Amino acid sequence: ALSYSYGLPLDPLSLVGDLSVGERQRIEIIRCLLQTPQLIILDEPTSVLTPQEADKLFETLERLRSEGKSILYISHRLEEVKRICDRATVLRHGKVVGHCNPRKETAASLARMMVGNEVQAVVRAPAQGIETAQPLLEIRALSRKPATPFSIPLRNINLTVRAGEVIGIAGVAGNGQGEFFESVSGEVPQQDPASVRIRGKDAGRISITGRRLMGAAFVPEERLGHGAAPRMKLSENLLLSRHATDGKVFVGAGGMVKSDAIYAAAQRIIKAMDVRKSALDPEAAALSGGNLQKFIVGRELDRRPSVMVVNQPTWGVDAGAAAHIRQTLIELARSGSAVLVISQDLDELFEISDAIAVMHNGELSKPLPIAEATFEKVGLLMGGAEPGHAEHALETS
Numbered sequence: 001a002l003s004y005s006y007g008l009p010l011d012p013l014s015l016v017g018d019l020s021v022g023e024r025q026r027i028e029i030i031r032c033l034l035q036t037p038q039l040i041i042l043d044e045p046t047s048v049l050t051p052q053e054a055d056k057l058f059e060t061l062e063r064l065r066s067e068g069k070s071i072l073y074i075s076h077r078l079e080e081v082k083r084i085c086d087r088a089t090v091l092r093h094g095k096v097v098g099h100c101n102p103r104k105e106t107a108a109s110l111a112r113m114m115v116g117n118e119v120q121a122v123v124r125a126p127a128q129g130i131e132t133a134q135p136l137l138e139i140r141a142l143s144r145k146p147a148t149p150f151s152i153p154l155r156n157i158n159l160t161v162r163a164g165e166v167i168g169i170a171g172v173a174g175n176g177q178g179e180f181f182e183s184v185s186g187e188v189p190q191q192d193p194a195s196v197r198i199r200g201k202d203a204g205r206i207s208i209t210g211r212r213l214m215g216a217a218f219v220p221e222e223r224l225g226h227g228a229a230p231r232m233k234l235s236e237n238l239l240l241s242r243h244a245t246d247g248k249v250f251v252g253a254g255g256m257v258k259s260d261a262i263y264a265a266a267q268r269i270i271k272a273m274d275v276r277k278s279a280l281d282p283e284a285a286a287l288s289g290g291n292l293q294k295f296i297v298g299r300e301l302d303r304r305p306s307v308m309v310v311n312q313p314t315w316g317v318d319a320g321a322a323a324h325i326r327q328t329l330i331e332l333a334r335s336g337s338a339v340l341v342i343s344q345d346l347d348e349l350f351e352i353s354d355a356i357a358v359m360h361n362g363e364l365s366k367p368l369p370i371a372e373a374t375f376e377k378v379g380l381l382m383g384g385a386e387p388g389h390a391e392h393a394l395e396t397s
Contacts, residue, residue, distance in 0.1 A: 003030045006060050008053065011150070018150040023174040033060075040064065041072040044316075046080060051346060051379040053172070058084055076114075076319060077347070078107040090114055093276070115320035122326045124166075125334060127354050133162040136338035137216075137307045138197040142190065144183055152176035152362045154183065159357065159364060161307070161338040166330060167367055168353030169342045172382050176362035177342050178221065181311045184340070185218040186211040198307055209244045215306035219297055219313060221342075223289065227296040230285035234277075235259075235266040237284055238299055245303065265302070273298035274321065290317040297325055301332065308332060311342045326352045346375060360384050 003010045008026050016024060029045055040061075046054040061071055061084055075081055081088055081102045088102040090113040098113050111119040137160070144154040154176055161167045171177055182188040184196060186208035193202035198214045208218065220226045228237045239250055239262050250262050263281065270277070273294040277287060284292055297313055313329065314322035330352050333339040342359075343349050349356050355367035358381035365381050 002034060006030065006033060006057065008057070014150045015148075018148050019174060026173070037069070039070045039072070041074070043074040044076070045073075046075070046077065051375050053383075054080075076322075078102075078110045078319075079347075081110065082107065092116055111319040114318060117320075119319050119323050120327070122323050122330070122351050124330050124352060124354075127164055127166075127334070130162055130165050130354065133164050134200075135160045135162050135197075136199055137161040137184075137309075137340060139184065140194055140197065141192075142180075142183060142195045144179060144188070144190070147179070147188075152179055154179055154362045157364045159340075159367070161340050163306075163336050163338055164333055165355075166333045166339045166341060166353050168349035168356045169340065169359055169364070170346060170349055170356055170378050170382055171342075171344070171359035173344060175359050177311065177359050179362070180359065180364075181218075181220065181309065181342060184309055185216075185220070212242075212245050217300035217303055217305035217308050219300055219308075219310040221311040221315070223292050223296055224284065228284035228292060231283055233281045233283055234270070234275075234287075234295055235262045235281050238262055238266050238269070241299060242303070269295060269298040269302050272302070273324070289315075290321065293317050294321055294325070297328075301328055304332070304335075305337060307338050307340075309340045309342075312345075313341060313343065314345065314348060322348070346378060349378075350375070358382055 003026075006029075008030055010023070010026060010030065014023075016027065019027070025045070029042065032040060032042075045057060061073075065071060073081070073085055082105070085102050088100050088110070089096055090098045090100070090110070092114060097116075100110075100113070102110065108119070139157055139159040142154055142157040146153045152175060157180065159167070169177065169180075183190060186203070186206055189207060190196060190204035193204040195204040197203060198211060198216050201214065203211050203214060206214070212218075224230055229240060232240065239257065243250060250258055250265075252258050266281065269275070275287070275291050275295045275298070277291065279286065287295065293314070293316055297310070300308065308329065310329065314325050317325065326348065329339050329341065341349065341352065350370065350373070353370055355369050356373050356378055357367040358365040358378060360382060361384065368377070
């Protein structure tokens with residue numbers, strides 16, 4: 001009951017191990033509020049909420065503030081900081097670089113304080129000839145039974161991503177995005193070969209390595225343990241993910257690993273993505289979450305894939321790095337690749353997408369062209385409204 005009253009619905013019978021990263025964060029928020037604390041510390045609390053749920057959380061925080069509670073709110077979403085915070089402290093590279101009244105600042109000035117220089121605006125050039133472009137990623141009647149009692153089944157998902165196009169998938173955490181990514185990436189092959197097609201060829205039964213060899217690249221939601229092996233060096237993680245696709249570059253005669261080539265490639269990615277590290281070739285676990293994310297995204301972008309599927313591309317990275325990643329994804333698409341982005345950050349999706357589809361309870365809506373999409377319309381679909389019902393709700397509100 002408390003979770004619903006705070007706009008953070010949860011199934012109390014679910015096993016935490018089966019939940020997505022976002023749903024686990026939601027549990028932590030509710031656990032905190034259950035203790036009726038005098039000081040509440042929230043770290044990126046809205047990353048798992050619809051716009052409507054975020055508004056409800058802000059109302060709750062304002063109510064708690066009026067009751068005399070102290071709230072420490074940590075967020076990279078600058079508009080949220082401006083909306084609810086009385087004072088702001090800006091950190092950069094682990095050091096305090098400034099204090100301000102956020103309501104007297106602009107989002108651009110706050111971002112400049114965070115990064116240390118001007119944050120380049122993301123530019124999404126209009127897509128040309130998308131309607132007639134070649135379909136590079138096709139999902140056809142994709143259905144999948146739940147793997148565990150608390151997993152979300154996928155129900156008859158259809159989607160086409162064409163060359164030159166960025167399609168965004170929005171949704172509250174735990175509505176099947178993880179299962180969808182596993183199915184598209186090949187971590188869980190499908191029975192129907194035609195349920196996933198890459199560059200015009202059936203890929204439903206092919207493994208993730210086979211799909212990489214077809215020109216696809218994948219970035220999972222959970223970076224440490226899924227996107228990278230924690231106790232392996234960055235260069236070793238690079239070899240682990242690209243030994244099949246870049247075998248001639250990284251592996252020589254008789255299976256001998258070309259250490260110099262792998263190290264050089266890793267350093268090229270580190271430089272391109274501005275990965276901050278404490279050693280020349282550190283273990284993945286030694287990096288901060290944001291820097292590891294930059295390396296993993298850069299590792300896939302470095303291949304210039306024909307199809308790129310990314311789950312939460314800028315989770316935990318700073319404003320400057322987020323802008324760089326988003327711009328690179330757009331440029332990859334405009335160079336002729338198909339890009340599919342799964343994200344809980346609506347600002348991100350509206351910034352980079354040519355169309356946005358919504359995942360709810362294992363079903364995917366028809367993509368809305370970005371010119372027709374609004375935060376309210378997408379938010380209603382994220383909450384479970386049918387497309388027609390969402391339009392009606394907006395008309396009557």
